[in-house]
Amino acid sequence: xxxxxxxxxCQPKSHNLGGKLFNFGSKKLLKKNFSQGSTTTIALVGSPNxxxxxxxxxxxxxxxxxxxxxxxxxxxxxxxxIIGGEKVTFLDTPxxxxxxxxxxxxxxxxxxxxxxxxDLVIHVVDAKHLAKMLNLTLxxxxxxxxxxxxxxxIDEAKKLGIWVDENQLAHRLSIPVVSMAAVKKVxxxxxxxxxxxxxxxxxxxxxx
Amino acid sequence: MVxxxxxxxxxxxxYLGAKTQGVITAIRNKDDKIVKKLLSMGVHTGxxxxxxxxxxxxxxxxxxxRIAIDKNIASSIKVRVIGR
Amino acid sequence: xxxQILYPSPxxxxxxxxxxxxxxxxxxxPHRTMALLLLQKDPSLWSVSDSxxxxxxKQELDFAEIESxxxxxxxxxSESLTFAIAQAxxxxxxxxxxxxxxxxHQQRAFKHEWLHQLSVxxxxxIPILLLVLYFGIYQFVGVFGGGILVDGMExxxxxxxxxxxxxIVATIFPWTIIQDLFxxxxxxxxxxxxxxVAIVLxxxxxxxxxxxxxxxxxxxxxxxxxxxxxFKTIGLSGRSIIPLVLGLGCGTMATLVTRTLESKRExxxxxxxxxxxxxxxxQLGVILGLLSQEPAALLVWATVMVTIFLGIGFLAGKIVxxxxxCFYMEIPPLRVPSLNAILTKTYVRLKWYFxxxxxxxxxxxxxxxxGKLTGLFDFIVTGLEPVMLWLGLPKEAAxxxxxxxxxxxxxxxxxxxxxxxxxxxxxxxxxxxxxxTLFIPCIAQLQFMFKERGLKNTIAIASFVVFFAFSLGYxxxxxxxxxxxxx
Numbered sequence: 001x002x003x004x005x006x007x008x009x010c011q012p013k014s015h016n017l018g019g020k021l022f023n024f025g026s027k028k029l030l031k032k033n034f035s036q037g038s039t040t041t042i043a044l045v046g047s048p049n050x051x052x053x054x055x056x057x058x059x060x061x062x063x064x065x066x067x068x069x070x071x072x073x074x075x076x077x078x079x080x081x082i083i084g085g086e087k088v089t090f091l092d093t094p095x096x097x098x099x100x101x102x103x104x105x106x107x108x109x110x111x112x113x114x115x116x117x118x119d120l121v122i123h124v125v126d127a128k129h130l131a132k133m134l135n136l137t138l139x140x141x142x143x144x145x146x147x148x149x150x151x152x153x154i155d156e157a158k159k160l161g162i163w164v165d166e167n168q169l170a171h172r173l174s175i176p177v178v179s180m181a182a183v184k185k186v187x188x189x190x191x192x193x194x195x196x197x198x199x200x201x202x203x204x205x206x207x208x
Numbered sequence: 209m210v211x212x213x214x215x216x217x218x219x220x221x222x223y224l225g226a227k228t229q230g231v232i233t234a235i236r237n238k239d240d241k242i243v244k245k246l247l248s249m250g251v252h253t254g255x256x257x258x259x260x261x262x263x264x265x266x267x268x269x270x271x272x273x274r275i276a277i278d279k280n281i282a283s284s285i286k287v288r289v290i291g292r
Numbered sequence: 293x294x295x296q297i298l299y300p301s302p303x304x305x306x307x308x309x310x311x312x313x314x315x316x317x318x319x320x321x322p323h324r325t326m327a328l329l330l331l332q333k334d335p336s337l338w339s340v341s342d343s344x345x346x347x348x349x350k351q352e353l354d355f356a357e358i359e360s361x362x363x364x365x366x367x368x369x370s371e372s373l374t375f376a377i378a379q380a381x382x383x384x385x386x387x388x389x390x391x392x393x394x395x396x397h398q399q400r401a402f403k404h405e406w407l408h409q410l411s412v413x414x415x416x417x418i419p420i421l422l423l424v425l426y427f428g429i430y431q432f433v434g435v436f437g438g439g440i441l442v443d444g445m446e447x448x449x450x451x452x453x454x455x456x457x458x459x460i461v462a463t464i465f466p467w468t469i470i471q472d473l474f475x476x477x478x479x480x481x482x483x484x485x486x487x488x489v490a491i492v493l494x495x496x497x498x499x500x501x502x503x504x505x506x507x508x509x510x511x512x513x514x515x516x517x518x519x520x521x522x523f524k525t526i527g528l529s530g531r532s533i534i535p536l537v538l539g540l541g542c543g544t545m546a547t548l549v550t551r552t553l554e555s556k557r558e559x560x561x562x563x564x565x566x567x568x569x570x571x572x573x574x575q576l577g578v579i580l581g582l583l584s585q586e587p588a589a590l591l592v593w594a595t596v597m598v599t600i601f602l603g604i605g606f607l608a609g610k611i612v613x614x615x616x617x618c619f620y621m622e623i624p625p626l627r628v629p630s631l632n633a634i635l636t637k638t639y640v641r642l643k644w645y646f647x648x649x650x651x652x653x654x655x656x657x658x659x660x661x662x663g664k665l666t667g668l669f670d671f672i673v674t675g676l677e678p679v680m681l682w683l684g685l686p687k688e689a690a691x692x693x694x695x696x697x698x699x700x701x702x703x704x705x706x707x708x709x710x711x712x713x714x715x716x717x718x719x720x721x722x723x724x725x726x727x728x729t730l731f732i733p734c735i736a737q738l739q740f741m742f743k744e745r746g747l748k749n750t751i752a753i754a755s756f757v758v759f760f761a762f763s764l765g766y767x768x769x770x771x772x773x774x775x776x777x778x779x
Contacts, residue, residue: 048622049622049624054633057636094552097245097248097249098244098247098248099329100244100248100329100332100334100335101334101335102241102244102245102248102335102554103552103553103554105551105552114321128272129250129271129272129273130385130388130389130392130393131250131271131382131385131386131388131389132249132250132271132273132385134384134385134388134389135248135250135378135381135382135385137385138297138381138384138385139381142296142297142324142325142328143321143322143325144322144325160272160396161394161395161396162393162394162395162396163393163394164392164393165392165393165394166392168391168392169388169392172388172391172392173388183630235375236372239618240333240372240374241335242618243372243374243375244332244374244378245620246620247374247375247378247379247382248378249620249622252378252379252382253379261412261413263414263521264414264417264517264518264519264520264521264522265517265518265520265521265530265619267412267517267623273622274622274623274624274625275620275621275622275623276513276516276517276520276530276619276620276621276622276623277619277620277621278520278524278529278530278618278619278620280618281618281619281620
């Protein structure tokens with residue numbers, strides 16, 4: 001994990017940002033900074049305190065500076081796992097509440113998913129605050145990004161008497177949804193299977 | 209043109225006492241960023257709000273979320289009081 | 293595919309107009325998204341600081357036109373566009389939630405509610421904060437980590453490892469020059485690795501354990517909430533307490549974390565305070581360990597540091613320009629953290645820290661060796677000696693300040709050596725502790741300051757810090773002499 005490299009590459013200065021977003025000048029700007037050497041790049045996004053970094057650890061076995069509370073994860077961490085026979089690169093991003101960045105760390109996450117051309121965005125949400133979290137999901141979908149929704153902390157939600165129908169949610173949003181309790185590794189296999197489905201479909205569409 | 213409306217029903221949060229409950233009727237601030245922040249944290253009009261504490265910071269509970277804000281941000285949340 | 297959110301018709305009309313302005317420019321982002329971002333005045337699209345880019349953007353995109361579209365639409369819906377767009381999205385999100393979840397009829401109270409109330413009520417929260425700082429930082433990190441653990445490991449190194457290393461190195465290399473590189477007073481193993489492993493490692497480990505505990509229990513945001521008003525007077529917001537507390541562990545890591553602060557102004561002030569007043573854990577541990585034997589000395593040190601923190605913060609808040617910071621923070625429920633998570637975090641931070649510092653410790657040893665060999669080191673030390681005398685310190689303290697530049701904790705560790713050999717005592721100890729705490733941040737922190745804040749700010753902060761540290765040391769020494777305080 002090389003944090004310093006990430007830091008430089010995913011924090012474009014404001015003046016070349018316009019260039020990045022509008023694709024002015026060099027076309028190389030849009031090249032996949034993160035996906036060299038692997039076929040699929042997946043970014044984990046979500047607001048602070050939803051268990052994103054923990055999920056990243058479970059998926060990649062890499063320990064990043066995990067943080068459940070705002071203000072301590074600032075770098076983008078990178079880790080790999082072989083899924084569906086392919087090397088998949090996972091990126092853990094600083095917490096973000098909305099697609100419109102307010103702090104610099106949110107800007108890091110936003111630019112990563114909008115400019116770096118990630119293949120799949122896994123949006124991790126807290127089952128206890130679904131409506132609040134769906135705001136970002138809707139924004140991601142509006143940006144036509146491929147999204148997989150992880151409804152995390154279902155164990156805590158159940159204790160509060162909140163039940164989430166993942167099939168109904170998947171139907172409403174037309175995207176794959178996995179409910180999880182990452183702390184207890186509940187739903188991890190299902191998530192990996194869904195990612196494998198995606199990886200397979202993706203490599204097929206490239207091959208033909 | 210300066211136009212100010214004032215109504216007892218809709219008061220800025222920073223004028224209310226601790227433990228006041230109400231419904232958010234508007235979120236307004238000169239600074240657009242503050243409005244964006246509140247929206248992104250799940251504070252919307254029509255939601256039920258409880259002002260839990262005023263000092264040292266304002267603490268509000270909206271839905272299942274508890275948020276600490278300063279006076280300036282508190283003043284941008286307009287509330288129709290429904291009880292204490 | 294997911295159907296697009298349909299916004300109220302005036303907004304949809306505005307979206308279409310902006311989309312047509314974007315035209316058929318090739319883009320990685322869908323036009324609708326782009327139009328929505330522009331209508332919501334996305335900061336990174338609107339505030340293009342570079343003037344060339346600005347004019348280029350103006351050619352490409354008619355910002356004035358978008359501006360007028362926003363104004364017209366806002367007049368039509370009599371609401372801010374950002375607000376209306378978010379509200380529409382929120383409506384849909386609420387609707388979906390209703391559709392796919394079963395919510396409890398009655399909202400359950402938060403867990404550990406009474407503890408939360410105690411922790412944020414000013415009457416109970418501030419005493420609790422002070423207790424946490426006293427036991428968590430002073431007793432646990434300072435006394436236990438910096439005192440008991442360091443004494444044990446340092447003693448072990450001095451009595452067992454160093455003589456062994458010296459003997460082995462002497463048998464392998466017959467030349468004194470090479471021997472000095474690895475062993476003896478300033479060798480890589482006997483000085484560099486000893487400082488890193490025996491003095492810095494135990495203290496930093498204990499600190500990171502403590503910090504992870506505070507973080508995982510959800511207590512940190514509550515500290516922010518309690519200090520926000522106070523911090524507003526020094527140009528910061530409650531949010532800044534997180535990097536500042538982390539700075540008590542490692543200033544380098546904390547400088548990196550200042551990126552989470554909202555405004556540029558807040559980031560500069562926090563970086564300055566981190567560089568000037570916040571001692572890192574190794575430094576803190578050594579200083580607390582040394583001064584705790586003299587409660588009066590500790591009190592003077594603490595008073596001076598707090599006064600400078602508030603005073604410089606207050607002045608910086610007046611001088612550094614920029615918008616006043618605002619404060620908002622989600623307060624997560626308090627919970628009993630899992631031991632596993634705490635240990636993992638501590639391990640990860642420690643790993644980062646250790647790989648960050650070990651090369652610098654080794655580098656410092658090599659540089660000192662090379663400096664001694666070429667006479668450059670003696671030259672700088674000789675230059676620093678008058679400054680030491682000016683501060684009322686023995687001239688033997690000069691090398692300590694020079695090491696302090698490589699790692700602040702390295703300097704503090706050097707002070708530990710000076711004290712144990714009886715060279716530094718009483719008033720000198722206080723002056724040295726204050727000056728070293730204020731003195732320039734270590735090489736790694738300087739490097740991160742440069743990366744995060746840019747060259748201009750780094751030079752400004754660093755030169756201020758050096759000037760301020762020595763001047764204050766001088767005045768403190770004069771003051772203590774006049775007041776005839778003895779420790």
